[in-house]
Amino acid sequence: MAGANDHNAFHDDLGPDDESSIMSPRGLEAFSRKVTSTASHLIGPLSDPTTHPHYANAMSEVTRQLRKPTLQRSMFSMARTTPTDLVRSKLSSREIQSRALSYVPEELLHNIPEDDNSYSLFQGFKASFPELTDEGKKHRRRVSRGRKMIEDNAHTSPDSPHAVHKLKKEKSSMMHELEMLEIRKNMASSEIHEIDNKIANLAGMRKIILERLAGLEQEEALLEHDIMDVEGRLEEAQEIAAEAESIALQTPTKSEEDLAVEKDEDAGFMSQSIYEKLPPSTNTTPSKSKKPRNIRRKSMPILHEHFDPGTMIREMRAHQDSVTALDFDAPFGMMVTAAMDDSVRVWDLNAGRSIGVLEGHTASVRTLQVEDNILATGGMDATIRLWDLSKAHYDPHGSQFGKDDEEDDGMAFENPDDQPVDPPAGSMSDCALFTLQAHVDEITALHFRGDVLVSGSADKTIRHWDLEKGRCVQTLDVMWAAAQASASVSTGEGAWRQTNRAPDQTADFVGALQVFDSALACGTADGMVRLWDLRSGQVHRSLVGHTGPVTCLQFDDVHLVTGSLDRSIRIWDLRTGSIYDAYAYDNPITSMMFDARRIVCAAGEDVVKVYDKVEGRQWDCGAGIAGAEEGKTPAIVERVRIRDGYMIEGRRDGIVGVWTC
Amino acid sequence: MTQLPYAIDAETPLNPAELNVLRAQYEKEGDMVGVQTKFNYAWGLVKSNVRADQHLGVMLLSEIFRTSPERRRECLYYLALGNYKLGNYGEARRYNDLLLEKEPANLQAANLGTLIDDKVAKEGLMGVAIISGVAVAAGVIGGVLLRNLGRKR
Numbered sequence: 001m002a003g004a005n006d007h008n009a010f011h012d013d014l015g016p017d018d019e020s021s022i023m024s025p026r027g028l029e030a031f032s033r034k035v036t037s038t039a040s041h042l043i044g045p046l047s048d049p050t051t052h053p054h055y056a057n058a059m060s061e062v063t064r065q066l067r068k069p070t071l072q073r074s075m076f077s078m079a080r081t082t083p084t085d086l087v088r089s090k091l092s093s094r095e096i097q098s099r100a101l102s103y104v105p106e107e108l109l110h111n112i113p114e115d116d117n118s119y120s121l122f123q124g125f126k127a128s129f130p131e132l133t134d135e136g137k138k139h140r141r142r143v144s145r146g147r148k149m150i151e152d153n154a155h156t157s158p159d160s161p162h163a164v165h166k167l168k169k170e171k172s173s174m175m176h177e178l179e180m181l182e183i184r185k186n187m188a189s190s191e192i193h194e195i196d197n198k199i200a201n202l203a204g205m206r207k208i209i210l211e212r213l214a215g216l217e218q219e220e221a222l223l224e225h226d227i228m229d230v231e232g233r234l235e236e237a238q239e240i241a242a243e244a245e246s247i248a249l250q251t252p253t254k255s256e257e258d259l260a261v262e263k264d265e266d267a268g269f270m271s272q273s274i275y276e277k278l279p280p281s282t283n284t285t286p287s288k289s290k291k292p293r294n295i296r297r298k299s300m301p302i303l304h305e306h307f308d309p310g311t312m313i314r315e316m317r318a319h320q321d322s323v324t325a326l327d328f329d330a331p332f333g334m335m336v337t338a339a340m341d342d343s344v345r346v347w348d349l350n351a352g353r354s355i356g357v358l359e360g361h362t363a364s365v366r367t368l369q370v371e372d373n374i375l376a377t378g379g380m381d382a383t384i385r386l387w388d389l390s391k392a393h394y395d396p397h398g399s400q401f402g403k404d405d406e407e408d409d410g411m412a413f414e415n416p417d418d419q420p421v422d423p424p425a426g427s428m429s430d431c432a433l434f435t436l437q438a439h440v441d442e443i444t445a446l447h448f449r450g451d452v453l454v455s456g457s458a459d460k461t462i463r464h465w466d467l468e469k470g471r472c473v474q475t476l477d478v479m480w481a482a483a484q485a486s487a488s489v490s491t492g493e494g495a496w497r498q499t500n501r502a503p504d505q506t507a508d509f510v511g512a513l514q515v516f517d518s519a520l521a522c523g524t525a526d527g528m529v530r531l532w533d534l535r536s537g538q539v540h541r542s543l544v545g546h547t548g549p550v551t552c553l554q555f556d557d558v559h560l561v562t563g564s565l566d567r568s569i570r571i572w573d574l575r576t577g578s579i580y581d582a583y584a585y586d587n588p589i590t591s592m593m594f595d596a597r598r599i600v601c602a603a604g605e606d607v608v609k610v611y612d613k614v615e616g617r618q619w620d621c622g623a624g625i626a627g628a629e630e631g632k633t634p635a636i637v638e639r640v641r642i643r644d645g646y647m648i649e650g651r652r653d654g655i656v657g658v659w660t661c
Numbered sequence: 662m663t664q665l666p667y668a669i670d671a672e673t674p675l676n677p678a679e680l681n682v683l684r685a686q687y688e689k690e691g692d693m694v695g696v697q698t699k700f701n702y703a704w705g706l707v708k709s710n711v712r713a714d715q716h717l718g719v720m721l722l723s724e725i726f727r728t729s730p731e732r733r734r735e736c737l738y739y740l741a742l743g744n745y746k747l748g749n750y751g752e753a754r755r756y757n758d759l760l761l762e763k764e765p766a767n768l769q770a771a772n773l774g775t776l777i778d779d780k781v782a783k784e785g786l787m788g789v790a791i792i793s794g795v796a797v798a799a800g801v802i803g804g805v806l807l808r809n810l811g812r813k814r
Contacts, residue, residue: 098716099749102723104740109759112733120664121700121735128701191695198693 118186127183210306217303221350304331304646307660310621313646314352315657318345323650325377326639327370331646334389336375338365339654344377346389346428349648349658355394356427360385360435366508367446374433376453378443384436384455386467391430436465438472444508445522447515452534454520456510462522464534474537478510478524481532481539507549507565514555521560523550529562529572541577545570552592563589563601569611571599583618585609591639598661600647602637608649610661621659622649665735665769668776671708671742680705680714696729700739707743719743734763741773750781 119127304313318326319339328335328349335347336358344358344365363380373390441458448454453465462476512523520532527546530539548566555561559580560572565588571581587604594600599611606624611617623634635653642648647661675683687694687702699721706718722743726736741756754777760770 098720099752102716102720102740104723104726104756108727108733109756111730112737112759112763113730114734117731117735121697121732121739122664122666122704124697125701125704128697187697191697194695 118190119183123183124187127180127187206306210303213303213306304660305644309645309661310619310625311660312623312626313658313660314349315623315655316347316352317654318347318354318650318656319343319654321654322652323638323654323656324364324366325368326648326650326656327368327375327641328643328648329370329372329389331644334370335648335656336368336370336377336389337650337656338368338377339650340364341654344368346375346392347656348394352658355392356431358385358387358428358431360432363442366442366444369447371448374448375431376446376448378446378455380442382437382439382441382443382457382459384439384443384446384453384465386433386436387428387431388433389431391428393427393430434470436470436472438463438475445510445513447513449515449517452515452517454513454515454522456508456513456522458509460509462510462513462520462532464520474534476520476532476537478522478530481530482526485539485542508551511549511551511564512553512562514553516555521553521555523553523562523564525549527564527566529553529560531574543572543577545572545579545582548588551588551590554592554594556594561592561594561599563592565589567603569599569601583611591637591641593640593642595642595644597645598642600640600642600661602640602649604636606634606636606651608637608640608647608659621647621661623651623655623657665738665767666742667769668742668745668773671746674709675705680709696725696732699725700732704739707739707746712747715743715747719747734760737763738767738770738773741770741777745773745777745780748780750777753777754781 307313318337319341321340323337323339326335326337332350334355335349336344337347338344342361342364344361346355346358347353348355358375358377361377361379361381361383365377365379368375368377370389373388375387375389376384377387378384436453436455439455439457439459439461443455443457445456446453448465448467451467453467454462455465456462460477460479462478463472464474464476465471466473507525509525510522511525514521515534518534520534521529522532523529523546527544527548527550529543529546529550531541531543532538533540543560543562546562546564546566546568548564550562550564552563553560555574558574560574561569562572563569567586567588568582568584569589569592570579572578573580585601585603585605589601589603591602592599594613597612597614599613600621601609601611603609605620606627607620607622610619610621612619622637627634635651635655637649637651639650640647642661645661647659648656649659650656683702683705686698690698703718703721703725706714706721709715709718719740722736722739726733726740737756737760741753741760744750744753744756753773757770757774757777760767761774764770
């Protein structure tokens, strides 16, 4: 109804104009010009401004073009279109709107490429239309049925003229169908083309949004740093306020005169007390260094999840010698690396720089594990050390934003060949918690969960530690357990097996361990995987299969995955104790870990071998892929860890690479 | 097989069921609708006798024109045809002339061109007849009124 009213309103407004032009004897030319001008006034704001030139164009073209045709047409040479069309196009708001929507701007009209389409849209319409309707389907069915009938006829009376005619007709319809099929084929292929274009577009959009996400994460980090700053200042201010209050409580005990006399002293007292109390508060490690850890949990970096699998996040020269062990707590969190050069370094994966060096082990660290803020390291010096990483003196943003000049070069880790920048000495001095000493030979494997830590050593024992009490709870003698097994079971399953090859001196006796409550899995140099019950101290299951020393294992609630120097990865079903899956690489496996989706292995190559459990696909990830193109040969990957698709790998030349997987 | 339909093809509407099939297909593909599907629906709409359908059809055609450059040349013809059916002869001629400029031998476009000219001429004549009729009537009435006034005076 509103539309109708509008329509009327327009009419009323235009009434006098129209009438005058019609009444006047100046003729139709003036009429059309008038209407055009008033109407373009009306639609001016509605449609885009190009309309004006367009109509001007149209009018001039009309006169030019219509000069040549017949007398009859030249009668109306001033109008390119009919009056009804003109009136309608200028007066009805609906018409104007739809015209504006379907209007094609002049510049597009000038940009018409040569078409090289294999079929026209109309042909496409014809070809697809019969398919879309029931009638079409019926038609097709009829045709095929008809064909059969024709065949029958052909058999009965092959030379009747009727049959010839029918066959001809049949042939032509079949030819038509063939043509249709050709067009449909082309349609399908061009549709695929279209979809490819759309995918390319979407990929572009994804890239843009990924960049936006990166920017947001950067902003988030900045803001968190500011929050941390403010929190620190707030804490200081609160402490000062508390201090002032306690002084205020003390001072009233003194007389007014005393107070006046001792004003200077008082000031001295106050500043001294602050001085005494403040250093612990500004320098205290627990409060200060815990902040970054708390802060970090406020926002989880999710950027890496959106990278393409196999993208390098960063690469850093962690050590000058082969990496022997590494682990990290969370994506973009803290990483700890150990190498043959006897050093243990802690890294900030977000900034990619060293936080500090852990000093204490007298020989190189062979195995380590990070869980939350707790780090356990086991070394060739037969000791296990526990560290609290939250006590490090480290401001994750400080040098990144140039606040501390002395640490300003901390970011220079983009280039892996750079010398590692030494973090401030003593930054980790408060981290050491305690040392577990009982083993008599080097620690080759350890694992802890909660309060339970287990360690395997070259002295052929596994020790079970209680972290709360800080002492050894029980010692498991692998050889004894093997002997028990061979004595009780006649078949000898579970006994110590001499591997087919000559005993490998380099292989660790206990290659890998994992504990979960009272369940302990250990892989040893004989290729056996033993499942222990820590409550009884007995082996309750032995998994036989590997023909070389087991170097790595990990289990979840269903499966146990083991890797061995016999070059194979075996996946066991923990419920049945039988093998679930197995695959092998070309070289002995030195390290393996899995997350929800992938099993990643270091198998003596310059790339990490990845097995995608969901897709059942094997692929390579690592520096060796890009290196092959550039003619470089990165060092062989020795150790690998993965958490939530965030993978780190340590190589023989001391470089650590971080990848999305 | 003809590459383009003649104008007469546009005058034969599809039955509602057929048009519904095309619409369903178009709506099913949603935002990611393919050019062919869009065209099928647009062409079905243009063939219709309902003016609103024709409007929508022309709008879809202009969308195709804008988004897929490789189809522009064909689309010119359909836009011309659609606007011709809508009675927007100015637009129709604009598109058709452009197409004829590029493909002078295009029979369908030439045919459409003459059709537009004829329609413009015919409706133009009628328009003049109406306007002149109105003018005569106004003149007569005016005359009568004048005479009446004159008499009263």
